[in-house]
Amino acid sequence: MAARFWVGGTGNWDASDTTHWSASSGGAGGASVPGASDTVTLDGSSGGGTVTVTATVSVTSITAGAFTGTLDTNGQSITTSGTFSITGSGARTVTLGSSAISCSLWNAGTTTNLTFNAGTSTITITGSNNSFVGGGLTYGTLVWSSAGTAIITGANTFANLTRNGTATKTDVFQLGASQTITGTLTLAGNSSINRLLIRSDTRGTARTLTAAAVSASNVDFQDITGAGAGSWNLTAISGLSGDCGGNSGITFTSPVTNYWVGGAGNTDAVAEWASTSGGSGGTGRVPLPQDSARVDSNSGTGTITQNMPRIGSWDFTNSSGITWTTSTAASFFGSIDLTGLGTLSGSTQAYTYEGRGASTLTSAGKSWAKAFTIDAPGGTLTLADAFVASAALTVTAGTFAGAGFNVTVLNFVATGSATRAVSMGTGATWTLTGDVATIWSVASSGLTLTPGTSTIRLTGSLTAARTFAGAGLTYYNLENATTGAHALQFTGSNTFNNIHIDASAAARTVLFTAGTTTTVTTFTRDAGTNVITIGSITASSHTLAKAGGGTITLDYLSLSRSTATPGSTWYATNSTDGGSNSGWTFGAIPIEGTLSTTLGAATLLANGIVPSQGQAAVTLGAATLSGAGAVPAQANAAIVLGVLALSGSAAIPSQGSLSLTLGSLSLSGSGSVATPSFPRQITVEGSLSSYGLAGSRSSYSVEGS
């Protein structure tokens, strides 16, 4: 491949004159005339003037956005296997005349200083790039006959616009903006089973096709507004018209229920469909997006293979001996009910709900192998029972209502910014089994997440650090039950009712994003002694905030870069202070409410305390408090201490009707046991010994009976 640059200003682009061709921009002429494997550039060093094409041209690409002259294709045929680009800001004129231009990508995205004369030209888009960036210009005829997704951008005007489908089921004509056709708009799917989908580039945002005349066949529409003098009554066009929602100004073929008959077969076989249950094959039709597909007791047995990429609803109720599989990724627009289905195959092609109304999903105990996506602006998919899939669940647009049923998927995604809602339901467990980079991946923009009283449970066997990307939203319970020696990382300043870390099998690591604040009402772990490491993802602190009052005590932690708020709320027992922590109290046992706690032996150093409130019942086998250690007991606390040694200024200040039973009490320094109010009782069943009485600055006291 060689690069060729036009130089020398005005001249003819013919098959032999090398005067104007250079191997570099603004270089010397005399290079070979560009051929099919060469790129052509007309730029600011081309010399301006008028470049007139006087021969058929076949090159790899043409780039003329920086040209400062006139490019006149002069009715010649121009073929570029790649891009024909006139985008740019050079003071240029492009005149196409009656040329037939074929390219893989037409790019007129920037029309600054462009004078464009389309004439009666025809631009044909071919090849895999399959895009037309129109720049909002007025064109002659645009023809598109390539397979795949044809993408057009810019609010353009055409004399005629044609999109022909091919003998495939996935051809799409995707509109990035509304288009005006002063002549005929032709939308021609290949056949009734190789249909063409006309859609907006943004699901839920309609694009308008204004056409003086409309010719359509074998075509489905989504988010398209039909306008203009042409007839948009497409009820009876060849191959009928499919309504994928979001359309207006178009009259579609009326929906019907089609009954599967004849046992095994593909869904694109009209002979498998009847207009009545058990009716004659062929009296129905291959279901359109607005249709219902019914499989019942008259459907026979065997495997139904969905090979159409769009289907309305599926209802397998009362069927028997049916296996359902897919051979293509597909979208559905109504409800699915698998009740009665014999076997749901393990086919993994993605399934996307795109309905714009209210639909339900009844899995009837079947497990899906498919990735499920809800991409349904204004639509709602509601679970009728538990949903289990060994792939991702994604909510891109619309509402997914869990309705309180369990959801078990590989991972969950609700990113993007489209309006979408996720209702997790009351008491449901959302189990995420995956070992993927971001197990929970949501973005807050446009998302309404209603956690209900659900639990998000992560169970994957992690092979690397994995992320819960909560996007700063409010959740109910989250449980990290992952395995594997890798961290679970939280991003976002999220709020939880409870975070539970299950380290019963092995140590776990939980890291929070530095600078974020994670708010919890409670934070719990299993009853074991495997160390849970809590820290930040990067070398700066995160914050853990407790909501709802009370305290949080966690055992066997290794803490670092963790700021805990409010003060005197977060306690870490048998734990390691890894540094850069604040707000945590190490070596404390806070007991509140009606909690009943039995401690075998506890050593509380420095400022260790056993604060008990309410109806606490605390039993300590042996406790040693030193420094300013204290057992402040309030209200009706009942504290039984096998052996208590108080030293330094350690104290048991108690209030209310405290019942304090001490197996033996050892006081030293200024250690004290004080019960300032009645009724009060301190019983020392064992020995009472004191040290330091002889010391000049030492004292002890026991008040009460």
Added chain:
Amino acid sequence: MATPTDSVRVQVLIGRDTPHGRFQDAIYLSMAEFEAMKDAELEALQDERVGAWISAVEDAKHRAPEKPTRAELEEARARALAEVAEIDGKLSRGDHKIVSAR
């Protein structure tokens, strides 16, 4: 001949505590199926549903996300090309926010 009750379905709710959290599900039966089913059979049906879920959780395979199809890749490529072209256009036109006047 369909009868009105053919369309009536009974929802049997399931709620069980399991080692993997609380399992909540529902079984839908026609009136005829429901009335014909003994309690033990219904219980067995619920047990089967719960057991299947536990198996799904415990046997979950940790596989990489599904690879996109060629058509999906081609569409993504075409979309990217179109977006690049439009962004190029905005850059050339100066359709960008001025963040500093200096």
